[in-house]
Structure formats: structure tokens, C-alpha cells
Amino acid sequence: MSLLPRRRFLRRFGLGLAVSALPGRRWRETILWEAAAATPDAPAVVTLSLADFPALGSDLGSVRLTVNPVGPDHFPRGNIYPFLVNRVSEGVFRAMSAECRHAGCVVESYDELSEGIRCPCHGSVYDITGQRIVGPAPDGSSLGPLPLIYDGIGSLQVTIPGLAFRIAPSRVDLGGGGGRLRLQFPTLPWVTYEVHFRERVSDPGLPVPFSSSPEGPPDQWTVTGDELPATVYVAPPGGSGFFEISMLLLEE
Structure with a gap:
């Protein structure tokens, strides 16, 4: 980070x-x-160029993006949670909310060394697709998925509710x-x-x-x-x- x-x-x-x-x-x-x-849940489409995010140039790359900063308590300073964009494999991307399913803290981006998305508050860990692996987050839970479209060339469109x-x-x-x-x-x-x-x-x-x-x-x-x-x-x-x-x- x-x-x-x-x-x-x-x-x-x-x-x-x-x-x-x-x-x-x-x-x-x-x-x-x-x-x-x-309306509160009205979505906005965010267009991202892969050229702007070197981490997404290789498999298992991950970025955390937000429109309002995250405070030292690991909660957003504002109404909108950050979101993650992860490159699962060549040409396969996933976008998801960074809100932990346990207590609502903001999770970190995917770490290739530890092979997980970690919550800094209570230690829940999720895989690259957002599925819970271990920790106090409910069994079978996952980080909230966000609609994502990849144009196959170098542009991603992510739909974010509430913007x-x-x-x-x-x-x-x-x-x-x-x-x-x-x-x-x-x-x-x-x-x-x-x-x-x-x-x-x-x-x-x-x-x-x-x-x-x-x-x-x-x-x-x-x-x-x-x-x-x-x-x-x-x-x-x-x-x-x-x-x-x-x-x-x-x-x-």
C-alpha cells in the first residue's frame, strides 16, 4: 500500500x-x-484504464480504490466503501466491495505472498475472488461483488452503487x-x-x-x-x- x-x-x-x-x-x-x-442505491459506472494501474498488469494483481479516505479505525470517512479490482488470471478480473462481512471494516487489497485479502480488524481472510477462507466472517460469505466489464483491450467498467x-x-x-x-x-x-x-x-x-x-x-x-x-x-x-x-x- x-x-x-x-x-x-x-x-x-x-x-x-x-x-x-x-x-x-x-x-x-x-x-x-x-x-x-x-436514489440511495443509484449506480454509476467507473471506467478504469489498466495502463494506469501497473498492479493489474499481472495475474493476482490487486488495487483498492475509493472516493473518500479510510480512517485509522479502518472505516471509511464518508458514505462510500472502497472497492477492490483484482486480476484473477489473464483477461479475468473481479471487482468487489472492500467491506468485510464480519464487522464492516475495510479490507486490504489482495496480497500475493499471503495469498489472501486480509481484514486488519479481526483477521478474516478472503481469496482473490472475494470468498472467505478463514476468520470470524460468516462461513460461505464473500465480499460483495460489483458488476465489471472488461473490453479485452485495456479498459474496465465497474458499476458502483450510490454515486x-x-x-x-x-x-x-x-x-x-x-x-x-x-x-x-x-x-x-x-x-x-x-x-x-x-x-x-x-x-x-x-x-x-x-x-x-x-x-x-x-x-x-x-x-x-x-x-x-x-x-x-x-x-x-x-x-x-x-x-x-x-x-x-x-x-x-
């Missing part, structure tokens, strides 16, 4: 079409899409020149968010600075969630495009 978690981009939660204008038209009123929390946004439109009056766009979105505790912009749907999103007030300096790049809605203000772009809210993924 690395001493310092490496922040990796998780996925873009689209706020929808944030800005759209004909060339030369002044910005006065724009359709925004405000994000709201979906989706619900999209609803709203209007924002820019009040003439110099106005800013207001983006509002729900947050989860301890999760780090960025604002991204792209001109076309097919373009990669690029981080942009924002402010926490309509008139404040746009010198912020991240927001840490506290379970309350976050509101940020961004400068309107010179042309049409999309603003999106992004979560940051931690590899521990």
Missing part, C-alpha cells in the same frame, strides 16, 4: 449542457443543468456581460470534486478554476464534500461547451 494515496480521476458526472450560443451572441441567459442526489446524479434543468440569468455561471451539485462527505470543461462531448474534460461567490476571485480548483449542496461560479466560455463535475479517485 502506498504511503500517500495517489489521486486519480474517477469519472465525470455530467451537469448536462451548461452553455450554448451562436458565434458572436452575447451571454444573457443560459440553460444549466443542476445535479441532485439520485449517480439525477439531472434537472434550471435557468440562470447572467445579467449581461461579465456575469458568471452558477453550478450547483450535491456532495458526499470527504469526497473531492473538480469542475471540468470541454467544448464538445467527445473532447476530454479539462479542470477550470472557480470561485465560491459571484464576485470572488476564481482561484479554487477543488471542493471537499460535506453532504451539503455545493455552489460554485465559473466564467462563461467564449463559445459553446459543457461544464461537468468530477470526483477524484484515491488509490490506497
Whole structure:
């Protein structure tokens, strides 16, 4: 396990079409899409590139990923449990919750030397597929499986419950020149968010600075969630495009 978690981009939660204008038209009123929390178990699909995770380049490789950090008590500092992605064999991957089936502690990633996924709290051990081997976890139990699709080339898609946004439109009056766009979105505790912009749907999103007030300096790049809605203000772009809210993924 690395001493310092490496922040990796998780996925873009689209706020929808944030800005759209004909060339030369002044910005006065724009359709925004405000994000709201979906149902508690609404899933989100996380796309991972194997090139970003060297441990998954060989059999029995394993990584533990999360959107909120794990505390010294081995429980998540937030609402979302980490998840494991394990390479069982060539072309065979498994994704599973890192929540131990005994008392809910966060288990470690698979260790090839000890041939198991160990719970640091009470010593339960699971195999590479998440099946219990020994320990106080119930007989026959397994770490909660997560749907995973491997494209056969180098990309994995993992479905994580509880991360989706619900999209609803709203209007924002820019009040003439110099106005800013207001983006509002729900947050989860301890999760780090960025604002991204792209001109076309097919373009990669690029981080942009924002402010926490309509008139404040746009010198912020991240927001840490506290379970309350976050509101940020961004400068309107010179042309049409999309603003999106992004979560940051931690590899521990």
C-alpha cells in the first residue's frame, strides 16, 4: 500500500449542457443543468484504464480504490466503501466491495505472498475472488461483488452503487456581460470534486478554476464534500461547451 494515496480521476458526472450560443451572441441567459442526489442505491459506472494501474498488469494483481479516505479505525470517512479490482488470471478480473462481512471494516487489497485479502480488524481472510477462507466472517460469505466489464483491450467498467446524479434543468440569468455561471451539485462527505470543461462531448474534460461567490476571485480548483449542496461560479466560455463535475479517485 502506498504511503500517500495517489489521486486519480474517477469519472465525470455530467451537469448536462451548461452553455450554448451562436458565434458572436452575447451571454444573457443560459440553460444549466443542476445535479441532485439520485436514489440511495443509484449506480454509476467507473471506467478504469489498466495502463494506469501497473498492479493489474499481472495475474493476482490487486488495487483498492475509493472516493473518500479510510480512517485509522479502518472505516471509511464518508458514505462510500472502497472497492477492490483484482486480476484473477489473464483477461479475468473481479471487482468487489472492500467491506468485510464480519464487522464492516475495510479490507486490504489482495496480497500475493499471503495469498489472501486480509481484514486488519479481526483477521478474516478472503481469496482473490472475494470468498472467505478463514476468520470470524460468516462461513460461505464473500465480499460483495460489483458488476465489471472488461473490453479485452485495456479498459474496465465497474458499476458502483450510490454515486449517480439525477439531472434537472434550471435557468440562470447572467445579467449581461461579465456575469458568471452558477453550478450547483450535491456532495458526499470527504469526497473531492473538480469542475471540468470541454467544448464538445467527445473532447476530454479539462479542470477550470472557480470561485465560491459571484464576485470572488476564481482561484479554487477543488471542493471537499460535506453532504451539503455545493455552489460554485465559473466564467462563461467564449463559445459553446459543457461544464461537468468530477470526483477524484484515491488509490490506497
